[in-house]
Amino acid sequence: MPHPPFSPAQARAARLRIGLTPDQVVAAMAQLGLYRPAAAVLSWEQGVLAPSETELFALASALWCPVPELMALHPRSLREHRLARQFTADRLAERIGMDAPTYARAEQDHHWAGTNRQTLLLAEALGLEPDQLLRVIRQAGDLDTLLRQAVEGRWKQHTAPLARLVNAPERTVARALRTLHKEHGRFNEAYMGHLVARSDDTRLREIAAERATWLHDLTRRFLALVGQDDGPSS
Template sequence: MSHPPFSPAQARAARLRIGLPPEQVVAAMAQLGLHRPVEALMSWESGAVAPSELELFALASALWCPVPVLMDLRPRSLREHRLARQFTAERLAQRIGMDVRDYVRAEKEHRWSGTDRQTLLLADALGLEPEDLRAVIGRAGELDELLRRAVEGRWKQYVAPLAQMVGARERTVGQALRTLHQEYARFNERYMGHLVARSDHARLKEIATERAEWLHGLSDRFLDLTGHDTPPSP
């Protein structure tokens, strides 16, 4: 498996923040069961070599620093979320009851094949928020498509599937869809009004552009309206 994302500058900055010399850092890593020479740490900080996953985990623990800081990114992919929680692929696969070969394939191909139960266990293990879970398992495009159908047609029939998808109360989702449907309708009313009034082409193009931008941010707008309102546990 390839080396994880790693920022030499962030690693050095994290060590300097807590005032540890390299010798103490590798000593702390050794106490965690990972023995590496000082030269290894210096090669990581210089950018000459990137640490492995296990080395990254041990370094983060020794520096009392979150893994995403050392990776210098906000986790987005399945692998990045796993690394952020300091799981090896084998341990996470075992945690969610999935064959490790299937799990590794999901990371590599960016295609989630887990069952509903495995998906729920994955979200729990990695602490994934609904929008992160959708991105990880590749359902962001499905959300966009359902929302577009809802605002362009009869939104009530999409309440239940969208509530299930984002893990929110149907009442909350219904209120959000009603609002979005009304906002979309106003774009159409403005456009048709100017069309009937024979407004100039520039004005019609401006309204069409505003509508396109609104549709582009439709998922974010929907998630803001639902507020990640999760239903109570049964």
Template sequence: MSRPPFSPAEARAARLRVGMTPEQVVASMAQLGMDRPPEAVHAWESGTVAPSETELFALADALWCPVQALMARVPSTLREHRLARQFTAERLAQRIGMDPYAYARAEAEHRWSGTDRQTLLLADALGLRVDDLLDVVDQAAELVTLLHEAVEGRWKTYVAPLADLARADQRAVAQALRTLHREYALFNERYMGHLVARSGDVRLKEIAVDRARWLRDLPERFRLMVTHGA
């Protein structure tokens, strides 16, 4: 699973607001069962690496701030709403009576297939109305579809609709799509190059797996790029 949304600047600001040193932060996290060295806090605040989901939860508790403040964004996907409520995927699946694998797939594919009861329980757990929950899932699915079409085709056509959907500046969206389109094209060039060179099924499968992983992380990459210029 990819790392959760995280703002190094907001993390540092939150720590300074409560007057804690990195050493005090990790000491507080240790009391919550999360043992990390002070270097981890420095790495998170410098943007060298982002915390994992459980690290993010412990950090927010240690800094006495909401997870959403450290994410520095309004939740717009099922996963982001879950993170804002400090649920792991497994714990939330258990709460709504759903198989953890099925729930994880729903998050990854941005498609909800839960029963009516599971949907009601999920909306309650996330603090949403059912209609709002379904809108979140539908909008995330639409974003994924548009992003796939943009990187696979003429990306300039998708700048305006993606900017509207993501509520982002069109120039930032255009810059992100230009970069992502180029990255996706490189996958195809690598694949065709190895196909022509008859490199063998193993190498071709490796490239296909890399591309599938890249496409899975595409929505999160896009959001980071249009909000933080990452």
């Protein structure tokens, strides 16, 4: 599982705000059953390493601050809302009566397929208001559809709708879409190139399979690009 979003600057600010040393932070984390050296806290604050979900939860508790503060974001996705409430994926799955692999796929594929009861329990566990719940469970389908339309057609016209959907600056979304559109175009170029060259069907099937895998991961790739693009517009 990828590391959760994390802000080194916010972590350091939270520690300094309550006047703790790294040694005192790890002592507080140890009381929660998580043992780490003081060097780990410094490496997180310096951005050398990122904490795991379990480490993030313990760090937030030790620093007496909300998890979203250390993530430096307002939760949008299912995973981010889960992290904000300090649930592991397995514990949340158990809480809502869903098997762990099914829940993990819901986060990974950004597609919610829970029953009505599981959806109500999810809203209760994560403290989601009705509009937040709808945004979380509907976002996946809308996002996936718009992204496919963007990479397969004219991406610029999808910038504004996607920016509203993921609550991100349009310039950031535009950069992500431009990158994804180019990546998708390379698959088409490779396929047509081998088709014109009359390559054997094996290679054509390989390219088609690679494209299918890329499309399956499209939403996750897009969110990663949006999350890491903090640079100035060009």
